[in-house]
Amino acid sequence: MWTNLPRVLTLVVRGFALTLAVLTTVVVIRTLTFPSYQTSPPECKTTDPDFIPADEERLARFTSAIQFQTVSYERGVGTPQELLKFVRFIQESFPTIHSSPLVRREVVGNYSLLYRVEGSDGSLEPYMLASHLDVVPITQEASWEAPPFSGQVRDGYIYGRGTIDAKHSLMGSLEAVEFLLSRGHQPKRTLYLAFGHDEETGGHFGAKVIGDVLTERGEKIAFILDEGTPVGDGLMPGVSKPVAMVSVSEKGIVDVKLKVQAEGGHGSMPARKSAIGILARAVQKLEDNPHPSMFGTGPEARMLEYVATEMTLPYRMLASNLWLFSPLVAWVYAKKPQTNAFARTTTALTSFTAGVKDNVIAPEAEAVVDHRIHPMQTVEEVLEFDRKVIDDARVMLEVKGSLPPSPVSPHGKDSPTYTVLQETIQQIFPDALVTPTFMVANTDTRHYWNLSSAIYRFNPYVMTPSDLPRFHGLNERISVRNYERVMNFYYHLIVNMDKPLEVKRHGHEDEL
Numbered sequence: 001m002w003t004n005l006p007r008v009l010t011l012v013v014r015g016f017a018l019t020l021a022v023l024t025t026v027v028v029i030r031t032l033t034f035p036s037y038q039t040s041p042p043e044c045k046t047t048d049p050d051f052i053p054a055d056e057e058r059l060a061r062f063t064s065a066i067q068f069q070t071v072s073y074e075r076g077v078g079t080p081q082e083l084l085k086f087v088r089f090i091q092e093s094f095p096t097i098h099s100s101p102l103v104r105r106e107v108v109g110n111y112s113l114l115y116r117v118e119g120s121d122g123s124l125e126p127y128m129l130a131s132h133l134d135v136v137p138i139t140q141e142a143s144w145e146a147p148p149f150s151g152q153v154r155d156g157y158i159y160g161r162g163t164i165d166a167k168h169s170l171m172g173s174l175e176a177v178e179f180l181l182s183r184g185h186q187p188k189r190t191l192y193l194a195f196g197h198d199e200e201t202g203g204h205f206g207a208k209v210i211g212d213v214l215t216e217r218g219e220k221i222a223f224i225l226d227e228g229t230p231v232g233d234g235l236m237p238g239v240s241k242p243v244a245m246v247s248v249s250e251k252g253i254v255d256v257k258l259k260v261q262a263e264g265g266h267g268s269m270p271a272r273k274s275a276i277g278i279l280a281r282a283v284q285k286l287e288d289n290p291h292p293s294m295f296g297t298g299p300e301a302r303m304l305e306y307v308a309t310e311m312t313l314p315y316r317m318l319a320s321n322l323w324l325f326s327p328l329v330a331w332v333y334a335k336k337p338q339t340n341a342f343a344r345t346t347t348a349l350t351s352f353t354a355g356v357k358d359n360v361i362a363p364e365a366e367a368v369v370d371h372r373i374h375p376m377q378t379v380e381e382v383l384e385f386d387r388k389v390i391d392d393a394r395v396m397l398e399v400k401g402s403l404p405p406s407p408v409s410p411h412g413k414d415s416p417t418y419t420v421l422q423e424t425i426q427q428i429f430p431d432a433l434v435t436p437t438f439m440v441a442n443t444d445t446r447h448y449w450n451l452s453s454a455i456y457r458f459n460p461y462v463m464t465p466s467d468l469p470r471f472h473g474l475n476e477r478i479s480v481r482n483y484e485r486v487m488n489f490y491y492h493l494i495v496n497m498d499k500p501l502e503v504k505r506h507g508h509e510d511e512l
């Protein structure tokens, strides 16, 4: 048998060499022939007669909007008086909208707003532009470069809570409609503007009621656009151009309360184990054991493939051959919070409460874990994984709220709604690539799933890595140039939505 060893080894080496040669050939061919998904429509120029400038008047309206402290604290706990003042401010700020016979305005759920702008062609399905009136609370106020509710303009930026989440899209879409109507233009396709007042606490009293009202009326919506992923500049590894990321689905969410009850008493006579200690070990286990990578199983793979031809060579080879390199790309994506969020269900420990006094042993401790669920996982799978990792019967798990990952909306060349979005984006951001992805955070669209199968989440502004921590964080701001793009994006989307939504499928044209 040993005399055959050289022969066996030769066969093994030859087999390995052949396999490597075949794999290399396939990788090279796919890299060189991978399709492009990009288009290049005519650019919107600041010199166009219908360009909307971020002039003094419009900037003043936006900075005033930021000054309303419409904070949502927790489900059902907000700032009603600020919301009422903000709603009244909106009414006063857009006189053409609020006096037009084409516009029906409704206050829904006490504070949310639903506008219907009647189109001239009733045969076209209406669409919806969504945003929200509320903002998250402020933290570390003293560390802001400008007062968080000032709307102060500094070095070309407007500072304030809500500037990128999401009063930019609320005011930007209203400015676009005001501009259109003030020029005597009636859109062909009816559109809704839907502004919830409690998006930051789940939209249960705002967007949910808007969704219910439209459902009861039997309304069917061609497509819905809400806040979402931005035009990332320097956000996607391997791509030098800006990438407009259109979220065609949204991660699920499950907020889990962990609770431990143990012996309380005097601080001078502690038991071996405390509620705080037991819970601290449990949350440490969750942090040390991230949920498994799902990279390559969901829309995140499309996100790379749609820009593969525009990537630098090593990344282009990887993105064109995810069938082989998914594990390697998953490893790269796990390195940063903003890319890791696309690879797996994330685990964020967002609160830990225990104890009332230095010399009193806390009889109970509570923590909350905020999971954002990858589109290819379920709420149940996430909870089961947590239980296995914690593996401690003293730790009780209670689901505070949950939402499964959203359905995936149509995208690509075969989708007329995705195509109109892509072309509008490229009019405003001519040097940007457009790619489908999924929202790592959640939006009011969770309440609109039955209204439309074409739901997109996209923020029409350019974001760099240094901007990411500003979401819900310190020094939230938007550049004046970006705010100007926001207004013009919505204007061109409305204009483009007046054209028939067509797609060439095998030589036929389907019209929505």
Ligand SMILES: CCCCCCCC/C=C\CCCCCCCC(=O)NCC(=O)O
Pocket: 165, 199, 200, 227, 228, 229, 230, 232, 235, 236, 237, 338, 339, 342, 440, 441, 442, 443, 471
């Ligand atoms: C692989 C490419 C990496 C790109 C990194 C982009 C990360 C995503 C950028 C922005 C996130 C969008 C957030 C805007 C909407 C936030 C809505 C919100 O706050 N909802 C409430 C909640 O989710 O709790």
Ligand SMILES: [Zn+2]
Pocket: 132, 165, 166, 199, 227
């Ligand atoms: Zn938001």
Ligand SMILES: [Zn+2]
Pocket: 136, 165, 200, 472
């Ligand atoms: Zn938010």
